[in-house]
Amino acid sequence: MKNKKGFTLIELLATIVILGILMMFAYPTVLKVVDSNKRDxxxxxxxxxxxxxxxxxxxxxxxxxxxxxxxxxxISLQYLExxxxxxxxxGGEYDFTRSFVVLKNVSNEDVYYVRLxxxxxxxxYTGVLMGKRSDLKGAAGRSKVESAxxxxxxxxxxxxxxxxxxxxxxxxxxxxSIEKVxxxx
Numbered sequence: 001m002k003n004k005k006g007f008t009l010i011e012l013l014a015t016i017v018i019l020g021i022l023m024m025f026a027y028p029t030v031l032k033v034v035d036s037n038k039r040d041x042x043x044x045x046x047x048x049x050x051x052x053x054x055x056x057x058x059x060x061x062x063x064x065x066x067x068x069x070x071x072x073x074x075i076s077l078q079y080l081e082x083x084x085x086x087x088x089x090x091g092g093e094y095d096f097t098r099s100f101v102v103l104k105n106v107s108n109e110d111v112y113y114v115r116l117x118x119x120x121x122x123x124x125y126t127g128v129l130m131g132k133r134s135d136l137k138g139a140a141g142r143s144k145v146e147s148a149x150x151x152x153x154x155x156x157x158x159x160x161x162x163x164x165x166x167x168x169x170x171x172x173x174x175x176x177s178i179e180k181v182x183x184x185x
Contacts, residue, residue: 036142041089043141046116046128052080053101054110064182072104072175074164076156076183077116088118090126095119097183098153099127102168104175113173123150130171156183 007015053075057064062080067073077085078096085094095117102113114136117127124147128136131144154163161178168175 038089039142039145042116042118042127042145043136045085045088045094046114046131046144047133047136048084049077049099049116050101050112050114050133052082052084053103054112056080057103057110062182065180066110067103067105067175067179069105069107070176071179072102072164072168072177073179074100074102074156074161074181074183076100076181078156078184079182085116088127090118090120092118092120092126094127095125095153097155098125100156100164102164102173102175104173113168113171115167117148117153125150125153130167132171132173156181157185158183 053064056062056075057066064073064075076097077094077099085096085099088094099116100114104111104113112133113130114128114133115130117125117129119125126145126147128144129146129148131141135141135144154160156164158181161181164178164181165175
């Protein structure tokens, strides 16, 4: 008799069935990890956006002026002309005209709020819809990542100061006035 090496059809089928069962349990876990990592990336990019604005204000590079007490300024991502935001996690592009940071002066202390939205496809956007800097930590930060449609968002410019105020009021923030909006036409 010759010694034939190999697997029988039954052994192969049993292996495939076992792998299928393992994948059935592993797939949802992998999807959760991928989603969690995407959310973390949005949150980290939002924090980086705030840090960039804070640095620009302190350095005076873009002539950004701090607002008076209880007032706000709005800075669009487009205004900063930053190459740091070219690879968002969803495979689309960050919308530089609909993403912005709001700086509110509360008793001479800077309080930052951010919207950082990625244009995924057609009218679909995902990102940090609106969050306060201190809320962008851990699970609380991940909960700030949401999807939106284009009609829920607006382009940052002087004509939309009221829409910025409305977006802030949805998270219980009020500015006495929005002193300036930094954007490019």
